[in-house]
Amino acid sequence: MDTTAVILGAGYAGVMAANRLAGQGVRVRLVSPERRFTERIRLHEFTAGTRADPTVPFSSLLHPDIEMVYGVAEDIDAASRRVALSNEAVLDYDWLVYAVGSGNSSVPAGAEAPSCLSGAGPARDKLRSLKPGDPVAVVGGGLTAVEVAAETAHAYPHNPVTIYAAGPVIQHFSDSTRHGVLRSLERAGISVRQEMVEADRLPEAAAVLWCTGFGVPDLAARSGLAVDAAGRLAVDSRLRAVGRERIFGAGDAAVITDPGYSYLPQTCATAMPMGAEAASNILRTLAGEPLPPHNSGFQGQCVSLGRQDGALQFLHAGYTPRRIHLHGRAAAMLKEVLCRMTLKWIRGEAKRSGAYTWPAGPRMTPAPALAEA
Structure with a gap:
């Protein structure tokens, strides 16, 4: 397929989008400032010293046809479809997935921020x-x-x-x-x-x-793209950047501004479905198919309370709590299983495009209609 997709960011959303596109024959160039993939859901372990390394090689996660480009995106020229990197390289694209992720919010002097x-x-x-x-x-x-x-x-x-x-x-x-x-x-x-x-x-x-929250890069704002008050790329329910049909957004640095999506938090459980859906909508557009609205939800959320303790809150699809919850060693074990499954889902997508699925979101009234490609 004579189509090039540039993915900005190689976190949970970016690698999922890259794998889904590469598996369908799209030429993918994945831009990352880091040489290895960071398991952010394990950074608390690394901070405390209970895990030696929270990173894994990209080669263990990605489709073999994906081209890694190491650098930081400095500017997106949407009109000419080009991305300028900090090392003075310029990448042309047919499609762009904006998945630059999040980092620490403003950190005061004298404090350390372990969230990245x-x-x-x-x-x-x-x-x-x-x-x-x-x-x-x-x-x-x-x-x-x-x-x-x-x-x-x-x-x-x-x-x-x-x-x-x-x-x-x-x-x-x-x-x-x-x-x-x-x-x-x-x-x-x-x-x-x-x-x-x-x-x-x-x-x-x-x-x-x-540990007061996440901030996002100002790349979208500096590039003249529509953003929200926090600087996140504004996308519609099809994950397309507002006014830019060749740019899709996913993960922490993107926000769906259409009504009904305010329930989505900045988590890897939000980022991975968005990354996969952004890639799927590029493929649907190439095939001339209508684009469905994004539909992802939740079933539960675990919190680690040490190596032998944890809590699991069962959730409604819209990220509100159910009455059911689980505590103790069983919850800690389930948290560990889910952390391992996250990498397994990414690797599964590398082996077979479209393999990754996720829970449906809450029912919206009225239901969004399909959009023309």
Whole structure:
């Protein structure tokens, strides 16, 4: 097939899109600033020192026909269909998938941010330098903060860990699931304080781990593409960039602005279906087929509370909690299984384009119609 797709970003969304397209004969050039794939869902383990390496070779995940291009995209010229890289290379494309992912939000001086690889390394070094009794502060109340705090407390039992959360921890969990998580944190010796931390007034601690959320690159905005207030590429329900039918968006750095999609969080369970769907819609367009609206949802979400403890919140398709939940060693084992399955799903797509499937999303009223290719 004499068609070239450039994929910007080689995270969960980017590699899934690349595998699906390459398996159908599309020439794929996958742009990555990193030489290896980072398992971001394991960065809390790497930070605490319970995992030696959170990366795997791209060669173990990708379709053999995919061409890796190492660099950082600096500008997208949508009119001429070109991408300029930081190393002065220029890539022409017929189709572009914008999947540059997310990084740390603004991190104050004196803190380390373990939510991406560039921050997890310094955070790991900081923890290793602690003396017994040195306190650790984890700022944030989401899944990343809870997992980092729990993993750190188990790896460094002689260093008191405190979570500083502006509101209830893991707010999208049910009250009963959250109470179970809090009991696990208490058993691990972790204190939880519900208070806002200002960037210029950090907690008094030997190590401050900043886990307050994700920020995205400003590439889309700098390139004159439509973005939301957070700088994410604005796409429609078919994952097409607003006003740019040759550009599709997926993952943390893209947001569906059509009504009904605000339930989608920035997680790999959102990114992978978006990446696969973006690729599928390129293939449908090439075949002259109508494009269905994106349809992905959830069944549950696990949180690691150390190597031997965890919690599983069963979810409705629209990311709201069900009454059912699971705690303890069984939940920890299921979390580990899901982490391993994530790579298996990516490898499965490399072997057979279209192999990866996902849960359906919530029913929308009225249901979106098919769009012409």
